[in-house]
Amino acid sequence: MPLSMYQAAIPPLLRGLANLSAILDKALLNAESRHFDAAVLLQARLAPDMFPLIRQVQIVTDTAKGCGARLAGVEIPSYPDTETGFDELQQRIARTVLFLQGLQAAQFDGSEARDIVMKFPNQTLNFTGQDYLQYFVLPNFYFHLTTAYDILRHNGVPLGKGDYLGGGG
Amino acid sequence: MPLSMYQAAIPPLLRGLANLSAILDKALLNAESRHFDAAVLLQARLAPDMFPLIRQVQIVTDTAKGCGARLAGVEIPSYPDTETGFDELQQRIARTVLFLQGLQAAQFDGSEARDIVMKFPNQTLNFTGQDYLQYFVLPNFYFHLTTAYDILRHNGVPLGKGDYLGGGG
Numbered sequence: 001m002p003l004s005m006y007q008a009a010i011p012p013l014l015r016g017l018a019n020l021s022a023i024l025d026k027a028l029l030n031a032e033s034r035h036f037d038a039a040v041l042l043q044a045r046l047a048p049d050m051f052p053l054i055r056q057v058q059i060v061t062d063t064a065k066g067c068g069a070r071l072a073g074v075e076i077p078s079y080p081d082t083e084t085g086f087d088e089l090q091q092r093i094a095r096t097v098l099f100l101q102g103l104q105a106a107q108f109d110g111s112e113a114r115d116i117v118m119k120f121p122n123q124t125l126n127f128t129g130q131d132y133l134q135y136f137v138l139p140n141f142y143f144h145l146t147t148a149y150d151i152l153r154h155n156g157v158p159l160g161k162g163d164y165l166g167g168g169g
Numbered sequence: 170m171p172l173s174m175y176q177a178a179i180p181p182l183l184r185g186l187a188n189l190s191a192i193l194d195k196a197l198l199n200a201e202s203r204h205f206d207a208a209v210l211l212q213a214r215l216a217p218d219m220f221p222l223i224r225q226v227q228i229v230t231d232t233a234k235g236c237g238a239r240l241a242g243v244e245i246p247s248y249p250d251t252e253t254g255f256d257e258l259q260q261r262i263a264r265t266v267l268f269l270q271g272l273q274a275a276q277f278d279g280s281e282a283r284d285i286v287m288k289f290p291n292q293t294l295n296f297t298g299q300d301y302l303q304y305f306v307l308p309n310f311y312f313h314l315t316t317a318y319d320i321l322r323h324n325g326v327p328l329g330k331g332d333y334l335g336g337g338g
Contacts, residue, residue: 002171003281003299012303046215046323112171130172134181139334142311143318150319154215165308 005071006108009133010100013064016145017100019166020060021093023149023159028086030157038086044151056148057089060141061096067137068100070116071129072107174240175277178302179269182233185314186269188335189229190262192318192328197255199326207255213320225317226258229310230265236306237269239285240298241276 031038042054051059058081069076077099083089112130127136149164200207211223220228227250238245246268252258281299296305318333 002173003177004171007299008172008177008303012307015304016308046319047325050319050322130176134177135184135334135336138181138307139185139311142308143315143330143333146312146315147319149312150215150219150316153219154323156216161312164312165304167304 004105004108005111005129005133006103006105009067009071009108009137010103010105012138013067013141014097014100015166016141017060017064017093017097019164020057020145020148021090022166023152023163024057024086024089024093026159026163027152027157034156039084041152041155041157042084042086042089044155046147046151046154050147053148053151054083054089056144056151058083058092059144060148061092063137063141063144065096065099067133067141068103070132071111071114072103073111073114074103074107173274173277174280174298174302175272175274178236178240178277178306179272179274181307182236182310183266183269184335185229185310186233186262186266188333189226189314189317190259191335192321192332193226193255193258193262195328195332196321196326203325208253210321210324210326211253211255211258213324215316215320215323219316222317222320223252223258225313225320227252227261228313229317230261232306232310232313234265234268236302236310237272239301240280240283241272242280242283243272243276 027041028038031041043052045052058079061079065077065079077095079092079095083092112128114129116127116129116132118125118127118132118136125136146164149159153159196210197207200210212221214221227248230248234246234248246264248261248264252261281297283298285296285298285301287294287296287301287305294305315333318328322328
């Protein structure tokens with residue numbers, strides 16, 4: 001049988017969030033073992049006009065909760081973006097996981113055809129639910145997860161593809 | 170109706186390959202306008218033990234053709250990894266696009282339950298077709314596409330999220 005919208009969206013997002021949490025734990029331990037303030041990593045970025053690690057993590061969770069809420073037809077939880085440390089980022093990830101886990105597969109039935117409207121300061125994007133998942137959520141989710149990983153690798157944190165893929169893969 | 174395996178895999182891969190092609194074109198033009206040899210970008214990497222741009226592009230195409238072939242049940246085209254310039258990378262991307270476009274949606278029917286075995290030097294991964302797509306292909310495809318983008322952004326090539334997402338998004 002083909003993939004349901006729930007199956008195509010939620011388990012991969014949960015896997016990615018778990019991997020991100022484990023990656024951040026490794027980064028924190030690595031900073032301790034190299035005797036520098038781990039907060040330096042949170043402000044690290046790959047280019048002056050790219051977001052730092054802390055914002056990459058926030059956007060990963062925003063993309064995940066936005067997807068779950070929009071496709072399930074419930075209100076998007078609002079997070080205030082006030083995190084300043086690893087502990088608070090881990091709480092944000094955990095909160096996102098709990099939100100996604102609380103959604104029922106049946107809430108996603110028919111969401112492939114639902115109109116999704118995303119308003120940004122400079123543009124409005126209109127999607128069907130399926131296009132939103134395939135051409136906005138998944139590419140963006142993996143973009144910010146990968147960029148978080150790339151920022152840490154660029155700063156010498158020892159990570160491998162297994163940390164990114166998770167699940168023993 | 171839910172997503173077919175074909176729909177969940179091939180159109181997003183084609184979109185990503187088109188975006189990668191356009192990103193590489195912008196990188197080449199930028200190198201020319203900044204008066205340095207564009208080949209320098211192909212050898213750029215974010216960490217000494219990460220792959221350079223040229224290898225990131227090769228892996229993006231490998232992931233795409235491997236996915237199409239394994240899920241459609243046909244032989245994986247073999248590319249010799251001998252590219253040395255932007256022109257050859259563009260040819261490799263175009264060749265991958267043509268291969269994917271030649272696959273028929275019906276060839277993917279039932280592929281969600283197909284056994285997929287991936288042999289690596291140090292391990293063998295076993296997936297169902299659906300798990301292969303969701304937990305190997307899509308995360309890896311976007312990982313290497315994003316890392317190619319991140320390498321270029323780190324080296325000052327002016328790109329934006331629209332270049333990565335493509336399709337006007």
